[in-house]
Amino acid sequence: MVATWESQRTVFRRIAQQPYVQWPVYDSTPLYDQTSLAGLESDIQIVSEVWFTHHEHDSLEQFICTLPIAYFRFEAHDRYRRSTCYEMDTLFRVFMLKELHGWKNETALLEYLDSHPELCERLELGTVPDQSTLWRTWNERFTRDLRDTVQKAARTILIKAQNAGVAVPREPERNLPGRGDDATESDPNDQAILDKAGKITDHISRVVFPAFSLNRGEGCEIPENAYWGLQTYLGLRENLAANEGAQSFIHESTRDRTPLGHGHRDQIRDLPIEQIREMYRQAVQQLTNELAGTEEFFRAGIVAIDITEDDPFTGDRTGHEDEIIGTKEKNDEYAYQWATVQLVGNAVPLVLDARPVRRGESRKEIV
Incomplete structure (x- = not known):
């Protein structure tokens, strides 16, 4: 037609x-x-x-x-x-x-x-x-x-x-490109990830960054994507604090201006949870649109709902007792808990959404 x-x-x-x-x-x-x-x-x-x-x-x-x-x-x-x-x-x-x-x-x-x-x-x-x-x-x-x-x-x-069931002149390639000749195992270790951090960040900047925005005023000299670049840099490294990471990012980034650790923390902390979740959903939609054409995610789909907890909270939780609740272990520690829904099965797990768990919520209500 x-x-x-x-x-x-x-x-x-x-x-x-x-x-x-x-x-x-x-x-x-x-x-x-x-x-x-x-x-x-x-x-x-x-x-x-x-x-x-x-x-x-x-x-x-x-x-x-x-x-x-x-x-x-x-x-x-x-x-x-x-x-x-x-x-x-x-x-x-x-x-x-x-x-x-x-x-x-x-x-x-x-x-x-x-x-x-x-x-x-x-x-x-x-x-x-x-x-x-x-x-x-x-x-x-x-x-x-x-x-x-x-x-x-x-x-x-x-x-x-x-x-969509439309006839095509040839079979499209659905396999993701290989990780490279230096990858000897099916699962990359931490060093392998760090070795490819630049490539990962470049790809994330194209697919994910457009979904995120900061509540910044006019006249900011540091590009907004520099903040998300730093956030990605921190996330790819184990136990790297914002101040230390920001200093390292200055030398490893090709940007002329990068945010300082305290400025980065302030910007991220100012984002409401609901705004973060909304931006995350949009980023996941962008990512799944791209993944939809690969064999790894094509018609794959087991969805798992789980609750995970953050590191133990050691500060003053006065006024936040309903959000900073106990841990899964039977001890006197407290921590934030998050409910996540993930796409699992024949692919790398992908967190589709996450929400904070509040005291008194039932598992049925969370689901």
Whole structure:
């Protein structure tokens, strides 16, 4: 079936009604702008997630022709930077078509375009590019990052279409990339995690950071993402206090300005629990959207609800007796307790949500 104005309106209305989704993402976070390829990848994922659930949308070619990307500034990723016969957004769609079919060279793409004039018209190709033009576009005109985005976007579209029961031209790869040649065991140890801390932080900044925000006033010179970068840095290390961690972060970070330990603590402490939970839910939604295309999480789903406790509380709990309650052990110690709901089973456990446990709450009420 052909996508109609009504069917497209239905899709984007559904997207707008999702509580943890913002489209386009550059319009909702300072982390991205209209040249951010990570933002474009996220937008394609958001739209394709809903697009193929509509009963009229059963064509991948229709999707790449209709996908709204006019807002994106491809010129930032154009090595030619001069007037050519073909616009970058059109070429982006053409090479997504190539990746969707898994063609290894431009010959198959050229033959397909030559035999489908109606597709060329929808792609706004006045004439079909010759093979040398297609080769130069991919290898010389597109930046390496843009080529990576084409491949990631095509994989996402294949997975979302297949999940919705739409026929796809090839089987998408669902396995996560390996941890690398230096990983000799299935579970990384602490040092292995630290060795990859920079890569982990870079990925988190793309997927998770847009969901979080601090209640800061105007005129703050330190970028907000520096606070979340420090928080990630502390979380990847065992028993590292904020002051000590902030000093180490100055030397290990590539940022010009990073927060001090006391400033970081003040910012985090000022966040209400409900706001933290809401931001966490949105971040988890972003993460699960990305994980949905991997074999590790595909159709996996055992949900476990558990209660965990913090380290023993040694301060004055006056006025907080209902929140700082006893521990699971039969002793005189006190601690905060948290109820968590986790996705477990065939994958690394993922905490979907957490809430504080108050004195007197029953297990049934918590569940």
